[in-house]
Amino acid sequence: MKASFKKHTFYFKRPSGTSRGVLTEKHSWFIELFEEKNPTVKGIGECSIIPGLSPDFVDFESYEIKLNEVCLNLEKYTSNFDLFNEFPSILFGLETALLDIQNGGKQIIFNNSFSSGERRIPINGLIWMGDADFMQEQIEQKLAEGFSCLKMKIGAIDFDSELRILESIRNRFSSDKITLRVDANGAFPPSEALSKLKRLSEFDIHSIEQPIQQGQWEEMKQLCAETKVPIALDEELIGVTDLKDRKYLLDTIQPQFIILKPSLHGGITGCKEWISLAEERSIPWWITSALESNIGLNAVCQFTGEYGNNLPQGLGTGGLYTNNIESNLTIENGEIYLKKHE
DSSP states (O other): OEEEEEEEEEEEEEEEEETTEEEEEEEEEEEEEEETTEEEEEEEEEEEOOTTTOTTOSOHHHHHHHHHHHHHTHHHHHTOGGGGTTOHHHHHHHHHHHHHHHTTSSSOOSOSTTTTTOOOEEBOEEEOBOOHHHHHHHHHHHHHTTOSEEEEEOSSSOHHHHHHHHHHHHHHOOTTTOEEEEEOTTBSOHHHHHHHHHHHGGGOEEEEEOSBOTTOHHHHHHHHHHOSSOEEESGGGTTOOSHHHHHHHHHHHOOSEEEEOTTTTTHHHHHHHHHHHHHHTTOOEEEBOOSOOHHHHHHHHHHHTTSOOOSOBBOOOTTSBTTOOOOOEEEETTEEEEOOOO
């Protein structure tokens, strides 16, 4: 089997605010696999990075050196996924390409009810950071599109303004009509986190992602024990690759939820292990894409389809780019599915 890679830059339809600044473009690399005896059948996988968050991305040059090494030593890397402990995005791309070529190179990563077009997966509508008017505009759009679960990124404007936005939703819709999630991306100082969580609890918040910066396990443990808003770990899981360390993290912090992104949390292999450990401890979980194009998003959706998880997933990022890869992924009424060919 032979492998190659190529870089692709995607452009956001409108600048998207995150805790790491405003994004206007997004870089991915596509790994292609093919057999010399049958070069027309190709497997493709996306290596998606978010600068400042992806543990395996320092700069373009070193990332492409690693990709080239993997492509030149394919047998070595495909026989030992532990070699990717520090490179989860590359592992996810390679895993996806391998599964794709094994299934005939038709972007069928897993044979399940999602990939066959029979299953729809509920997802949350993502509200990007920005000024109050922009965030309110997005909320109205998502409600009009039929979403019943909204996830609002917070930490970009003052906290009182963010609370007023949440209050405006709750004044119109109770929690049995609209589920509200918030994502702090570590924005709260530990000394202020508990009081802010208490204020958020007034609005029947389903969960808050990563209220304080990762790496503060004792502080996070205390927050999870005392919070009035269930806490979901996200960034906290990045870089924790050893099985014993994963167990210790979950047993120490005892979070209410964990959130998994294959590009950040150990590829498909690593996410399967996290899911197994979480379920052993009765910790609910859901899966989120990490700004992949439709190639990677399709793979994440099909992986999600391997599980009977009925919580809304974080898979609604397919419409972000002006130059996304064409796909049959379709979102209707707050659900994502693969539209069958006519």
